[in-house]
Amino acid sequence: MRLIVGLGNPGPKHAANRHNVGFMAVDAIVRRHSFGPYRRRFQSLFTEGEAGGVRLMAQLPLTFMNESGRAVGEAMRYHKLEPKDVLVVYDELDLAPGKVKVRLGGGTAGHNGIRSIDAHIGPEFWRLRIGIGHPGERQLVHPYVLSDFFKEDRAWLEKLLDAIVEAFPLLAAGEDSRFMTKLALLTKPPKPSKDAKADSGNADPGNA
Numbered sequence: 001m002r003l004i005v006g007l008g009n010p011g012p013k014h015a016a017n018r019h020n021v022g023f024m025a026v027d028a029i030v031r032r033h034s035f036g037p038y039r040r041r042f043q044s045l046f047t048e049g050e051a052g053g054v055r056l057m058a059q060l061p062l063t064f065m066n067e068s069g070r071a072v073g074e075a076m077r078y079h080k081l082e083p084k085d086v087l088v089v090y091d092e093l094d095l096a097p098g099k100v101k102v103r104l105g106g107g108t109a110g111h112n113g114i115r116s117i118d119a120h121i122g123p124e125f126w127r128l129r130i131g132i133g134h135p136g137e138r139q140l141v142h143p144y145v146l147s148d149f150f151k152e153d154r155a156w157l158e159k160l161l162d163a164i165v166e167a168f169p170l171l172a173a174g175e176d177s178r179f180m181t182k183l184a185l186l187t188k189p190p191k192p193s194k195d196a197k198a199d200s201g202n203a204d205p206g207n208a
Contacts, residue, residue, distance in 0.1 A: 003057045003081055004029065004172075005072055007090040007113040009146075010062045016148040018132040021157075022090040022113075023060055025130065025164055030058050032165045042075040052169025068113040069120030076121055087126040087171070088117060093141065095131025098156045100164070100183060102128050102176050128171070130160070163187045 006026030007019075014020050030038075035049025035058055045060040057079070061071035076086060084104065090113055095101060105124045108115040117125065135144040149157055163186035171179040 002055070002085045003059060003075060003079070003087070005059045005061065005068075005086060005088045007065060007068055007088060008060065009064050014146070017146050018149055019065060019091055019145040021130045021132060022088070025089045025128075025161055026058055026060060028161045028165050029168050033168070042078065043071040044075065046075065051172045054169070054172040056172060065113040067116055069116035069118070072117050073120035083121045083123075083125040086121065087128060088114065089128045089130065090114065091132045091145065092129035093132060093134045093145070095129060095133075097131055097133040097153065098160050098187070099131035100129065100160070100180070102126070102171065102180060160187055
């Protein structure tokens with residue numbers, strides 16, 4: 001993949017919305033992996049950099065969610081990319097909070113940003129879906145996604161974003177299975193084995 005796109009709505013009032021977790025994740029990748037400064041191009045904030053030895057472009061569309069496809073299509077055509085060169089990072093109602101899935105292609109699942117991108121470049125792009133959970137009733141979806149994460153969500157959200165950033169070079173290199181494995185280890189570290197606990201308990205304080 002060569003272009004990573006974070007979905008969200010522009011402006012300070014939307015910055016901490018659940019619908020903007022795609023913006024959050026891609027911006028975290030850009031900052032941690034020392035991409036260049038953002039420029040306004042392709043109706044977006046746009047920058048270039050490298051992760052895992054792979055040259056990449058990163059895009060945060062400023063068109064508002066429902067018109068994300070216009071910005072992505074413009075960037076893709078200018079750089080002569082194929083849909084499979086594009087990774088879109090976005091929020092997913094039908095995944096539990098903090099759950100992540102990655103795949104090539106698929107449907108829109110009612111996500112207006114994905115529907116717009118599908119209309120402009122087709123469905124065969126990579127998707128990194130970040131679960132935000134469902135409010136339970138259809139009529140609650142709109143206010144739910146456009147409201148900020150709860151204070152108690154911040155702990156898992158920050159840990160997850162850090163893990164995505166650390167594991168991202170694997171995904172950039174096309175190793176999606178290894179990316180998911182590393183993400184699982186980073187977000188849910190394995191518990192020490194019974195033997196390890198016993199060894200720890202029997203350690204000689206003089207050698208500590």
